[in-house]
Amino acid sequence: MISPRIEKLINDQFNMELFSSNLYLSMTSWFLSQDLDGFANFFRIQAQEEMMHAMKQFDYLHNVDGKINMMAVGAPEQTFNSIVDCFEKTLAHEQKVTASISNILHSALEDKDYATHTFFQWFINEQVEEEATMKTMLKKVKLIGENSSSLYLLNAELLQRTFQAEEGA
Numbered sequence: 229m230i231s232p233r234i235e236k237l238i239n240d241q242f243n244m245e246l247f248s249s250n251l252y253l254s255m256t257s258w259f260l261s262q263d264l265d266g267f268a269n270f271f272r273i274q275a276q277e278e279m280m281h282a283m284k285q286f287d288y289l290h291n292v293d294g295k296i297n298m299m300a301v302g303a304p305e306q307t308f309n310s311i312v313d314c315f316e317k318t319l320a321h322e323q324k325v326t327a328s329i330s331n332i333l334h335s336a337l338e339d340k341d342y343a344t345h346t347f348f349q350w351f352i353n354e355q356v357e358e359e360a361t362m363k364t365m366l367k368k369v370k371l372i373g374e375n376s377s378s379l380y381l382l383n384a385e386l387l388q389r390t391f392q393a394e395e396g397a
């Protein structure tokens with residue numbers, strides 16, 4: 229049986245994954261409004277991955293006889309100053325998620341909840357990938373700056389990204 233404290237932490241994490249999904253959908257629509265369909269595609273897939281993270285946690289909590297309580301999800305920003313601003317906010321958000329998952333791992337060990345500790349190993353590894361991807365993207369968009377032909381090429385490259393259930397599962 230899961231402790232009330234861990235159950236609450238997983239509920240909060242689930243809510244954070246839903247917020248992440250909303251944030252990336254908000255960025256998807258902002259990029260569409262900027263006519264950057266490749267960047268929009270990149271964030272649409274990010275949003276799908278976050279929804280899969282949420283559902284993975286939903287299923288886990290119910291498997292250990294806990295319960296997900298649906299809560300209001302905060303409204304993300306609707307508009308962004310620039311492409312660089314988008315990726316800076318994404319990286320900062322992913323760093324917050326990493327800290328939150330680290331806290332779950334720490335608390336699970338304190339409570340000798342080894343099942344939760346093992347389950348969240350996958351998420352902490354995923355965060356290493358997420359942060360690395362966003363750091364790389366941030367470097368690329370900073371390098372591109374105002375160069376419209378490079379921006380065109382990167383946008384075309386990002387249009388090729390497809391959703392892999394395994395990436396987000």
Ligand SMILES: [Fe+2]
Pocket residue numbers: 245248277278281325
């Ligand atoms: Fe996530």
Ligand SMILES: [Fe+2]
Pocket residue numbers: 248278322325358
């Ligand atoms: Fe993420």
